[in-house]
Amino acid sequence: MCIGEISEELSGGRSWDGNSPEYDKGVCSTDSVPAAPSEAEIRMARLVRTIEGEIVPRLVLARRSQKTASRTRTQTSRSPDELDVKELVRLLLAHDVAVSSAYVETVRQRGASLESICLDLLAPAARELGKLWELDECDFMQVTVGLCRLHQLLRELSPEFRGDEEEVRDNRRILLATCPGEQHTFGITLVAQFLRRAGWDVWNEFPATHAEIMEIFTHNSFSVVGLSVATDTKLEELTATIRAIRLASRNRGIGILVGGPILLQRPELAAQVGADATAADGAEAVIRAEHICNALAGRAP
Numbered sequence: 001m002c003i004g005e006i007s008e009e010l011s012g013g014r015s016w017d018g019n020s021p022e023y024d025k026g027v028c029s030t031d032s033v034p035a036a037p038s039e040a041e042i043r044m045a046r047l048v049r050t051i052e053g054e055i056v057p058r059l060v061l062a063r064r065s066q067k068t069a070s071r072t073r074t075q076t077s078r079s080p081d082e083l084d085v086k087e088l089v090r091l092l093l094a095h096d097v098a099v100s101s102a103y104v105e106t107v108r109q110r111g112a113s114l115e116s117i118c119l120d121l122l123a124p125a126a127r128e129l130g131k132l133w134e135l136d137e138c139d140f141m142q143v144t145v146g147l148c149r150l151h152q153l154l155r156e157l158s159p160e161f162r163g164d165e166e167e168v169r170d171n172r173r174i175l176l177a178t179c180p181g182e183q184h185t186f187g188i189t190l191v192a193q194f195l196r197r198a199g200w201d202v203w204n205e206f207p208a209t210h211a212e213i214m215e216i217f218t219h220n221s222f223s224v225v226g227l228s229v230a231t232d233t234k235l236e237e238l239t240a241t242i243r244a245i246r247l248a249s250r251n252r253g254i255g256i257l258v259g260g261p262i263l264l265q266r267p268e269l270a271a272q273v274g275a276d277a278t279a280a281d282g283a284e285a286v287i288r289a290e291h292i293c294n295a296l297a298g299r300a301p
Contacts, residue, residue: 079112080121088121089128092146093138100149101156114160118190119281126150126186127261130230147186154190161193169199174289175222177205177213179229179238179260187260188228194282195289210241214248221250223293226257226285227275235262235273242274255292257285 084107091100108117129146132138138146174195176188185206192202203222207213225245229238242256258275270278276292279285 078110079116080107080124082124084121085124085128088125089132089146092125092129092149093142097149097152100153104153114157115283117157118154118193119283122150122154123187123190123281126184126190130184130261150186151189154186154193158193161197171223171293172199173201173203173222174224174226175203175205175216175220176226177207177216177228179227179234179241180207180210180213181237182206182228182230182234184228184230184260188226191226191228191259191279191282191285194286198286198290200286200289210237210244213241214244217245217248217250222254223251224255224257224289225249226259226279226289229258229260229262232262232269235269239273246274255289255295257288257292259285 133143195202256275263278267278277288279288
């Protein structure tokens with residue numbers, strides 16, 4: 001609504017500027033002598049001038065300032081990069097978790113989203129810790145402590161994930177488990193956060209033996225199972241586990257999703273071990289799990 005329209009509405013459908021023909025027709029006497037404006041009309045004219053001369057320009061200026069600030073935030077914000085990952089790993093190994101937490105907060109202050117913090121900072125940090133172990137640059141205890149601190153950081157962020165969670169939907173139950181005996185658990189814990197936020201009922205298990213994971217399927221039904229494996233030494237066992245799950249599952253149309261460091265390097269292994277798909281990270285795991293669930297829904301009895 002423009003200023004003229006505002007003044008018309010406030011004055012009962014007409015405005016006055018002292019020279020309007022409409023004013024002459026509706027208010028002037030028959031001898032064409034203009035009547036003096038009333039006190040109310042004078043106040044209205046002053047109000048219109050105040051709105052046009054002061055309030056509107058201030059609103060325009062404020063709006064421009066907001067747009068400039070928004071553009072500045074967009075220009076200065078950036079996702080975590082390789083240097084951020086290396087710095088976080090250094091802090092995880094050298095200091096207690098409070099120092100690492102403070103560093104994560106500085107990255108967030110740059111404008112990095114919660115999803116970017118998880119996918120571009122925490123997950124690569126876990127992989128970097130694994131590489132340091134493989135290269136013998138860190139011993140088992142150092143890497144274990146670093147991963148424990150990384151888990152603590154993820155727990156600190158969990159309430160924000162839960163704040164965005166969708167309601168759990170029918171036929172959206174997934175078991176996320178490491179390959180029996182597998183020690184690398186951070187990746188699958190992170191994937192669980194993304195799936196819960198997307199409306200999945202998530203069960204997390206870290207079985208020590210093949211029998212433990214099979215016991216779960218004896219008493220529970222799942223739409224999808226996600227299995228994590230770190231190295232190629234576990235591929236034969238992973239293949240056997242998938243075969244056994246398909247035979248033992250109460251849901252005969254169960255979908256199998258696999259992930260882990262070795263699958264990142266060689267995604268073609270997913271088909272070789274008998275899985276339906278693989279995912280590189282938590283965000284992709286949600287997409288793959290949804291696709292598997294929808295594609296296999298017709299196979300369940």
